[in-house]
Amino acid sequence: MTRAIMIQGAGSNVGKSMLVAGIARACVKRGMSVAPFKPQNMSNNAAVTADGGEIGRAQALQAMACGLDPLVDMNPVLLKPESEIGAQVIVQGKRFATMKARDYGKQKSKLMPPVLDSFRRIGKDRDLVIVEGAGSPAEVNLRAGDIANMGFASAANVPVVLVGDIDRGGVIAQLVGTHAVLPPEDEALIKGFAINKFRGDTTLFAEGMDIIAARTDWTPLGIIPWFADAWKLPAEDVMDIASRKGGAIKIAVPRLNRIANFDDLDPLTATADVTVEIIEAGRPLPGDADLVIIPGSKSTIADLAHFRAQGWDVDLAAHVRRGGHVLGVCGGYQMLGTEIIDDDGIEGAPARVPGLGLLNVRTVMVPHKRLALSEATYLATGDRVSGYEIHIGMTEGPDCNRAWLSLHGRNEGATSADGKVMGCYLHGLFAADAFRAAFLASIGKPVTAHDYTQSIEDTLDALADHLEAHMDIHQLLTLAG
Numbered sequence: 191m192t193r194a195i196m197i198q199g200a201g202s203n204v205g206k207s208m209l210v211a212g213i214a215r216a217c218v219k220r221g222m223s224v225a226p227f228k229p230q231n232m233s234n235n236a237a238v239t240a241d242g243g244e245i246g247r248a249q250a251l252q253a254m255a256c257g258l259d260p261l262v263d264m265n266p267v268l269l270k271p272e273s274e275i276g277a278q279v280i281v282q283g284k285r286f287a288t289m290k291a292r293d294y295g296k297q298k299s300k301l302m303p304p305v306l307d308s309f310r311r312i313g314k315d316r317d318l319v320i321v322e323g324a325g326s327p328a329e330v331n332l333r334a335g336d337i338a339n340m341g342f343a344s345a346a347n348v349p350v351v352l353v354g355d356i357d358r359g360g361v362i363a364q365l366v367g368t369h370a371v372l373p374p375e376d377e378a379l380i381k382g383f384a385i386n387k388f389r390g391d392t393t394l395f396a397e398g399m400d401i402i403a404a405r406t407d408w409t410p411l412g413i414i415p416w417f418a419d420a421w422k423l424p425a426e427d428v429m430d431i432a433s434r435k436g437g438a439i440k441i442a443v444p445r446l447n448r449i450a451n452f453d454d455l456d457p458l459t460a461t462a463d464v465t466v467e468i469i470e471a472g473r474p475l476p477g478d479a480d481l482v483i484i485p486g487s488k489s490t491i492a493d494l495a496h497f498r499a500q501g502w503d504v505d506l507a508a509h510v511r512r513g514g515h516v517l518g519v520c521g522g523y524q525m526l527g528t529e530i531i532d533d534d535g536i537e538g539a540p541a542r543v544p545g546l547g548l549l550n551v552r553t554v555m556v557p558h559k560r561l562a563l564s565e566a567t568y569l570a571t572g573d574r575v576s577g578y579e580i581h582i583g584m585t586e587g588p589d590c591n592r593a594w595l596s597l598h599g600r601n602e603g604a605t606s607a608d609g610k611v612m613g614c615y616l617h618g619l620f621a622a623d624a625f626r627a628a629f630l631a632s633i634g635k636p637v638t639a640h641d642y643t644q645s646i647e648d649t650l651d652a653l654a655d656h657l658e659a660h661m662d663i664h665q666l667l668t669l670a671g
Contacts, residue, residue: 197213198343199352200328208417209384223315224256224315225253232247233426238561241261244283245283260303299335330373340372348607349669353383355386381410385398409665409669411666419653432468441482443455452485455660456642457626473500479509479516484516486519526548528551529545531553536657551588562579567597575622575625590603597616620642623640
């Protein structure tokens with residue numbers, strides 16, 4: 191069978207996704223055939239796969255690190271939160287159900303067979319599968335029916351490396367405490383540990399490593415210093431969305447409650463001439479923004495209500511009166527229209543709500559979700575754009591007659607009569623270097639050329655070198671079962 195190793199965290203956001211990507215790239219550079227795998231993920235930042243489904247954005251980045259196209263088997267269960275207590279459940283790339291957390295807890299053990307099927311398929315003819323856990327195995331109250339951490343590791347007989355986040359403090363307690371609360375059969379699966387996000391002189395924690403090793407009998411695999419360029423890699427966790435100071439071009443992005451597919455912002459954040467400012471709830475949209483982007487949403491109608499509750503609708507109208515530009519993507523596009531109609535209650539209770547009225551279009555929610563990798567042409571310049579569609583709803587109206595993209599031979603998007611407000615369903619637009627430069631130039635803000643995709647490849651290479659220097663990759667491969 192294919193060798194595998196599982197990276198679990200002693201808490202959430204310890205850097206598991208980045209470590210899996212970096213280890214994968216390091217192994218590829220060693221000449222190995224590697225694939226990523228995450229049994230269960232929770233994120234509204236999804237990627238459309240080459241085989242027509244959706245997975246977590248982190249697994250798409252990890253696939254890139256492996257030199258592979260993303261596939262649904264890399265993340266067989268994806269939870270997409272729709273409310274504080276419920277989420278849409280995606281199984282092997284397709285919508286399975288919408289469940290409350292309590293109901294999912296009762297049903298998740300039934301998903302182990304498809305998870306194991308995906309694991310076997312993704313490992314076929316590979317030298318190594320690197321598995322990413324979710325949350326922390328120390329949440330032993332969730333152990334029954336677990337498919338994300340020790341439940342999967344036990345079922346698939348995969349050894350585990352536990353990672354602690356020293357930047358948060360208390361890392362010895364994180365690791366030794368996890369050892370203390372795990373049942374013996376789960377604790378026996380953990381073969382090694384590593385410390386991540388260290389700032390300063392790593393030799394100062396040598397004694398801490400010895401203490402953890404003595405109390406757990408796990409193999410120490412290294413102290414990994416803070417990787418300063420981590421922000422250059424696409425983020426999956428909504429908690430990682432952050433403003434990024436850059437050049438004179440100012441783009442304001444209201445942070446929606448159920449913001450989705452916010453990787454649209456990453457190429458802009460990485461552009462030296464651009465400052466991306468994330469506007470948190472309770473703050474007004476800035477009056478000096480050149481462009482306001484309303485991003486995607488997992489719950490468009492609820493996020494539109496949230497948008498209005500912050501007074502952002504008033505701020506946005508003032509921005510437009512001042513001659514500012516607006517771009518809505520997917521859910522943000524739907525919000526910009528005159529009305530959103532959800533008679534079938536696809537997003538919740540049946541509803542018809544007025545939109546922001548900045549585009550003369552209206553959206554009707556439909557049960558079918560469109561998932562597609564798409565090639566488009568920016569009609570203003572003829573530049574090619576590669577992106578993806580992931581949405582429910584059909585949007586039509588007079589402003590669609592001023593489409594600004596050609597997508598598979600059909601017009602896509604809408605533009606206001608004055609050309610200041612635009613919307614479309616295509617995600618990933620700004621990753622296309624020529625389009626990004628042309629679009630910003632069209633609003634009077636030329637930028638310096640920048641190869642975004644190559645910058646990600648370069649950052650993955652730098653991350654791999656970083657881990658080779660500070661983590662015992664050879665010992666990790668020895669531990670892999």
